[in-house]
Amino acid sequence: MLIGVPKEIKNHEYRVGLTPAGVQELTEAGHDVIIQTMAGDAIGFIDNDYVAAGAEIVGSAEEVFERAQMIVKVKEPQPNECKMLRAEQTLFTYLHLAPDPEQAKLLLASGATCIAYETVTDANGGLPLLAPMSEVAGRMSIQAAAHTLEKAQGGRGVLLGGVPGVESAKVVVIGGGVVGLHAARMAMGLGADVTILDRSLPRLKQIDEMFDGRIKTLFSNKATIEQQISDADAVIGAVLIPGAAAPKLVTREMLKGMKKDTVLVDVAIDQGGCFETSRATTHEEPTYVVDGIIHYCVANIPGAVARTSTLALTNATLPFVVALANKGSKQAMMDDVHLCNGLNVYKGIYTCKAVADALDSEYVEPMTALKEK
Structure with missing residues (x-):
């Protein structure tokens, strides 16, 4: 051939x-x-x-x-x-x-x-050709969030890991799949206060055991999402329905309850995005602002590495x-x-x-x- x-x-x-x-x-x-x-x-x-x-x-x-x-x-x-x-x-x-x-x-x-x-697919129900880029995108999403949070980039001027005597940034990860797991791992490694939301109780239990309780786990629903993002410094959208358009889990109305200059990183943007206000961006112009909230919606995040x-x-x-x-x-x-x-x-x-x-x-x-x- x-x-x-x-x-x-x-x-x-x-x-x-x-x-x-x-x-x-x-x-x-x-x-x-x-x-x-x-x-x-x-x-x-x-x-x-x-x-x-x-x-x-x-x-x-x-x-x-x-x-x-x-x-x-x-x-x-x-x-x-x-x-x-x-x-x-x-x-x-x-x-x-x-x-x-x-x-x-x-x-x-x-x-x-x-x-x-x-x-x-594979015999275990996974997506073997999506997984490696999901791993990269999950880890990169935290690097992107950390950089975008810098004041010179328009962010809140918050260091993810804080320093002694100053609290760490709060990172909320919506979705406990491959992207979410790697995002949470990276954020935890940088010293952030990490919460991961998912609708699968077995998956939440697995994550809790994997990280020995160092990452908070919560069942994902509208009320929990709204509550968690209200005091977050960075929110990572990491939901996936294979082949289908991503569900819109964070509405524009919810943005009003968030802190100004919070960073949203939509890793689901290839499938349409999981934030209602998401639209695809590029590495050349990665962010835009809606209602005081910074959106990072680069459609090929792994392309940066x-x-x-x-x-x-x-x-x-x-x-x-x-x-x-x-x-x-x-x-x-x-x-x-x-x-x-x-x-x-x-x-x-x-x-x-x-x-x-x-x-x-x-x-x-x-x-x-x-x-x-």
Whole structure:
């Protein structure tokens, strides 16, 4: 199979779909790989590294899309990239289609096979290709909150860990999944006063035992959220419904009860955000203010630490890339129900129920679609 990796084009996105080591595994398995020139240059993966691993360097994204049978990316394709996709191609990347009807329609129109990292599952019910970036995003959310709280950045002028004789900042994490757990761990490590909210009592018990009671745990409901954010210095939105739009758990009305210059970090922004007042921002302009509350809603938080993120992501994605290349995308998905769960769009139809429901569109079960088309 001929696998193509274009250079990412989102604002301040420096990650790349394959590392040189990943290319080497594919070429040694008998596959051909083309990489757009300078695709990994910003994070130290230069063209010569890819050539040494067996890849061919090409000059443009247009050539990658024109020649490759499978496109491997990191972020969702931008409109001009969607329009370059062909019906016989496979796209393997993050998609986050539920809050993005424009991208969804363009992918439908392409006729391509579109597999989303974020809905691939594993035998334990986890999301193995989302997890590494969730770990990074969770940890980065606390770094972002700490920086944004600085007075020079418009924040309250509060140090997360305080100092002897001065209380620590209060950090409230909404959601006890991978993002929330890593955010809480990072905030606790910096000395903050951390509370984590979740609707799963077994998960709250697990977190309590994991941290030996050093992190407060509370059952999440509207009243608890409103009460906890009222005296928080930073609030981390870390909720996830796989494939679906994130629920709006913090309303605009709730902002009125919060302290001025509190920081909201919405890690769920890729799925539409879990704060009613959230809108996607970039690393170039990461924050904005609504009713005196600072919002940090960068849609590619892990892109800020792009080398670490690329290595972590490709550790997880490469076995699936190899399977897709070895067997062809259709057979690989028919052989692996967990990879099949990643299929979001197939030959002009939606094959992820959460996406179809969010976009009020018809849904076909993925395995059924593979067998029928």
